[in-house]
Amino acid sequence: MPNMKHIAKMAGVSLGTVSHVINNSARVSEPLRQRVLEAVDALHYQPSALARGLRRDKTNMIGMVIPDVTNPFFPAVVRGAEDTAFANGYRLVLCNTDNSHAKEMEHLEQLRTYLPAGLIIIPSSFGKLSEEVESFRRSGAAVVFLDRMPRNWKGDSVTVSNNDGAFRAVQYLIQLGHKRIACITGPLHLPNAQERLAGYKRGLKLAGIPILEDYVRKSTFDRVGGYNDALALLRLRNRPTAIFAQNDLMAMGTLLAIRELKLRCPQDVSVIGFDDLDVTELMDPPLASIRQPGYQLGSTAVQMLLDRVNVDEVRAAPGQHRVLGTELRIRESVAPPNATIGGKQPTR
Amino acid sequence: MPNMKHIAKMAGVSLGTVSHVINNSARVSEPLRQRVLEAVDALHYQPSALARGLRRDKTNMIGMVIPDVTNPFFPAVVRGAEDTAFANGYRLVLCNTDNSHAKEMEHLEQLRTYLPAGLIIIPSSFGKLSEEVESFRRSGAAVVFLDRMPRNWKGDSVTVSNNDGAFRAVQYLIQLGHKRIACITGPLHLPNAQERLAGYKRGLKLAGIPILEDYVRKSTFDRVGGYNDALALLRLRNRPTAIFAQNDLMAMGTLLAIRELKLRCPQDVSVIGFDDLDVTELMDPPLASIRQPGYQLGSTAVQMLLDRVNVDEVRAAPGQHRVLGTELRIRESVAPPNATIGGKQPTR
DNA sequence: TTGTAAGCGTTATCAG
DNA sequence: CTGATAACGCTTACAA
Numbered sequence: 001m002p003n004m005k006h007i008a009k010m011a012g013v014s015l016g017t018v019s020h021v022i023n024n025s026a027r028v029s030e031p032l033r034q035r036v037l038e039a040v041d042a043l044h045y046q047p048s049a050l051a052r053g054l055r056r057d058k059t060n061m062i063g064m065v066i067p068d069v070t071n072p073f074f075p076a077v078v079r080g081a082e083d084t085a086f087a088n089g090y091r092l093v094l095c096n097t098d099n100s101h102a103k104e105m106e107h108l109e110q111l112r113t114y115l116p117a118g119l120i121i122i123p124s125s126f127g128k129l130s131e132e133v134e135s136f137r138r139s140g141a142a143v144v145f146l147d148r149m150p151r152n153w154k155g156d157s158v159t160v161s162n163n164d165g166a167f168r169a170v171q172y173l174i175q176l177g178h179k180r181i182a183c184i185t186g187p188l189h190l191p192n193a194q195e196r197l198a199g200y201k202r203g204l205k206l207a208g209i210p211i212l213e214d215y216v217r218k219s220t221f222d223r224v225g226g227y228n229d230a231l232a233l234l235r236l237r238n239r240p241t242a243i244f245a246q247n248d249l250m251a252m253g254t255l256l257a258i259r260e261l262k263l264r265c266p267q268d269v270s271v272i273g274f275d276d277l278d279v280t281e282l283m284d285p286p287l288a289s290i291r292q293p294g295y296q297l298g299s300t301a302v303q304m305l306l307d308r309v310n311v312d313e314v315r316a317a318p319g320q321h322r323v324l325g326t327e328l329r330i331r332e333s334v335a336p337p338n339a340t341i342g343g344k345q346p347t348r
Numbered sequence: 349m350p351n352m353k354h355i356a357k358m359a360g361v362s363l364g365t366v367s368h369v370i371n372n373s374a375r376v377s378e379p380l381r382q383r384v385l386e387a388v389d390a391l392h393y394q395p396s397a398l399a400r401g402l403r404r405d406k407t408n409m410i411g412m413v414i415p416d417v418t419n420p421f422f423p424a425v426v427r428g429a430e431d432t433a434f435a436n437g438y439r440l441v442l443c444n445t446d447n448s449h450a451k452e453m454e455h456l457e458q459l460r461t462y463l464p465a466g467l468i469i470i471p472s473s474f475g476k477l478s479e480e481v482e483s484f485r486r487s488g489a490a491v492v493f494l495d496r497m498p499r500n501w502k503g504d505s506v507t508v509s510n511n512d513g514a515f516r517a518v519q520y521l522i523q524l525g526h527k528r529i530a531c532i533t534g535p536l537h538l539p540n541a542q543e544r545l546a547g548y549k550r551g552l553k554l555a556g557i558p559i560l561e562d563y564v565r566k567s568t569f570d571r572v573g574g575y576n577d578a579l580a581l582l583r584l585r586n587r588p589t590a591i592f593a594q595n596d597l598m599a600m601g602t603l604l605a606i607r608e609l610k611l612r613c614p615q616d617v618s619v620i621g622f623d624d625l626d627v628t629e630l631m632d633p634p635l636a637s638i639r640q641p642g643y644q645l646g647s648t649a650v651q652m653l654l655d656r657v658n659v660d661e662v663r664a665a666p667g668q669h670r671v672l673g674t675e676l677r678i679r680e681s682v683a684p685p686n687a688t689i690g691g692k693q694p695t696r
Numbered sequence: 697t698t699g700t701a702a703g704c705g706t707t708a709t710c711a712g
Numbered sequence: 713c714t715g716a717t718a719a720c721g722c723t724t725a726c727a728a
Contacts (some may be wrong), residue, residue, distance in 0.1 A: 001486070001487050002484075003704090003706085006703080006708065012714085014714065014715040014716075015706085015707095015715080015716085015717095016707085016708085016714070016715055016717090017707095017713085017714060017715075018681070019706070019708085020714085021709095024476060025707080026714090027713065028714080029714085031713080032713085035724075046457055046458075047461065047705080047706070048402070048406070048460045048461050048462070048463075048465060048704090048705050048706065048711095049458070049461040049462045050398050050402040050462060050600075050704085050705075050706090051705030051706040051707090051720090052397055052399045052403055052702070052706055053706090053720095054396070054398040054402055054704090054706070054707095054720050054722090055705080055706045055708085055719080056706080056707070056720090056722055057720075059398070061441070068427070069417065069423040069426050069427050070424060070427045071370075072420055072423070075417040075418050075420070075422075075423050076418060077417070078442070079418045079444060080418050082442070082443075082444045083444070083446075086444075086451070086455075091441060091443070091455075091459075092441070092442055092443075092708080093409075093439060093440070094426070094430070094440055094441070094442040094532075095430075095439070095440075096427060096430045096431070096434075098431075103434070103698080107439075110394075110397070110439060110711080111439075112349075112394065113394045113395065113396050114397045114398060115396075115663070122697055135349070135392075138349070139349050146721090148429050157704045195431065200387070205551075225714075244468050252627070252630050254628060279627045279631070280570075280602070280626075280632075282600050282603060282604070282629055282631050282632065283627070283630050283632060284630065284631060284632030284633070284634075285632070286632070298592040335714065341716070343521060349722055351720090351722085352721065353721080359721080361698075361699085362698065362699045362700075362725095363700085363701095363721095363722085364698070364701090364723085364724080365697090365698060365699075366697060367722070367723060367724080368697095368698085368723095368724095373723080374697080374698090374724095376697070376698080377697060380697085380698080394719090395721080395722070396721050396722070397722035398720085398721080398722090399704090399723090400721080400723080401722095402705065402706090402721085402722075403704055403721080403722045403723045403724085404722085404723070405704075406702090416725080434707080456713040491705095513701070571703075605704085624699085
């Protein structure tokens with residue numbers, strides 16, 4: 001592969017001049033500039049990102065740490081981040097933590113040694129994380145937390161209005177006449193799960209409906225979790241008439257559990273999710289959900305990160321917490337309790 | 349951040365010795381070894397991946413180029429790749445090409461300057477691609493094509509039995525009594541789309557059913573594409589009784605088109621997809637599909653790549669073409685033509 | 697077994 | 713405006 005020396009020789013100039021031309025770091029006379037550019041073109045020269053990074057103490061990579069690409073909510077986020085990063089000349093290094101603290105830490109330690117320009121992280125644990133994240137900042141990388149963050153985080157973050165979204169979901173169910181409303185939560189050490197739970201409770205409280213312990217099931221943010229905890233809920237003597245699942249994957253598990261028990265959704269049980277994945281409208285029944293702007297979450301995170309890295313006024317500014325809105329999407333998986341749906345055949 | 353010099357000073361040894369301890373590249377006396385290790389621990393030292401890569405002419409990154417994480421088939425592949433890479437100490441750099449040749453090339457050019465150990469690519473174009481890929485190999489990176497590859501590619505690849513999968517889908521439809529079977533294809537410059545089309549035609553031919561041009565719609569591998577071309581098919585005077593969509597996203601679009609025209613699936617039109625995404629069983633109606641082993645595709649690709657990089661016997665071996673099997677998954681979206689489904693209410 | 701030093705491909709400083 | 717030259721942090725002959 002050609003390097004700067006080759007270019008310099010071919011163009012008959014010094015190394016420094018080549019560098020200056022490539023980086024516009026000093027005025028170079030037009031004839032020399034041209035010769036350099038021609039050589040670059042002729043040899044298909046691309047500067048070594050490694051050497052450059054080593055020298056500059058910073059690369060054009062952005063580390064992105066997420067729990068699991070396989071959860072359909074995250075790809076949209078990743079895509080938003082990737083697009084914005086790419087448009088600005090940055091590259092994304094994707095890391096799956098698989099919800100494991102150990103994996104998360106290992107990824108971070110490794111990532112740091114590449115001197116990325118920044119780090120975007122959807123954390124799945126909060127133990128020694130802050131410490132590790134601190135050393136990213138010390139090494140000059142900008143850090144943005146996405147979707148969730150440690151309690152005491154003072155830096156940049158982008159999240160969604162979890163509490164509000166959950167609140168409105170519950171409010172809508174109540175408005176339909178539901179009183180026995182259950183909630184399947186994500187792992188409660190995750191702030192977003194907590195916030196959604198808080199929103200759920202707020203909704204019930206406001207309507208004067210007592211919060212039953214049995215109706216709150218701590219689960220995992222996946223289909224299996226939703227399935228298992230929905231089964232448990234549906235087997236209660238005092239079965240809920242509506243279930244709010246804290247994400248769509250769990251809502252899907254809930255639908256499966258409802259089928260399993262030969263119940264019907266929404267006639268016997270209403271279900272509402274959170275995320276509003278693309279497939280919700282195609283489901284049986286179409287799943288009501290709280291929409292989260294995944295793509296925007298990712299692209300906003302990268303934008304904030306790059307501003308902090310490149311914009312002088314922002315570099316030293318205090319941490320920004322950006323909160324994006326959520327939106328209730330009503331679909332056929334919710335109905336009044338014990339409703340016979342007018343004009344519609346029961347779905348299977 | 350601490351570097352090797354710090355460790356050397358702290359342990360009272362030379363730079364070279366530290367390096368030897370860290371890489372096990374030479375026998376170092378136990379006492380020195382211990383002192384080095386202690387210093388490493390005390391300072392939380394991590395070698396700079398940039399410096400190391402620059403010196404070794406190779407990093408522990410694997411570039412992964414895919415069309416779009418947002419297509420739910422790819423995350424499984426990415427996840428399989430990520431897991432296997434991580435387990436072997438490698439990191440994945442993810443690049444979305446958005447099905448654009450330009451983006452693809454730009455990603456590749458940039459990627460190469462990081463001297464990745466390898467490249468896994470699901471190509472979305474084939475123009476100057478081979479050329480660029482060649483320079484990866486010259487720079488010492490192993491390259492594995494995934495899911496599709498250029499005609500003349502002689503290196504490693506992992507694909508699935510596209511032709512066979514499509515063939516069996518069509519065969520099944522025919523067996524149910526269908527004669528008017530349409531096919532919505534992906535972009536035909538993509539080999540996998542071609543193969544699936546060939547499998548479709550093979551199935552029809554074998555049954556002596558003529559292949560109608562009107563029944564083959566060249567589309568794009570997304571929901572909108574499926575929707576539009578399904579609409580066109582469903583408006584034909586001689587409407588097909590079954591539609592084979594070359595991926596699940598297009599099959600979903602097809603279901604939407606069917607609803608739009610107030611037809612019913614499967615009573616009026618049977619639909620079968622390709623991919624077998626996780627959500628298929630929850631759809632309305634549950635979507636029949638050809639299963640592709642996404643995760644395995646990704647993990648196999650990384651495995652092949654690492655073998656070529658690290659295993660002496662493999663390094664110089666001729667390119668391997670691994671083909672993974674597909675599997676027909678029957679679900680309620682297919683039925684005999686004009687069937688009144690016994691005991692079931694028509695779905696909506 | 698351990699230390700020394702060259703060099704990987706850049707950038708940045710400093711003379712000229 | 714241009715050219716030497718010293719880092720950046722590491723690996724790897726080679727010398728001691």
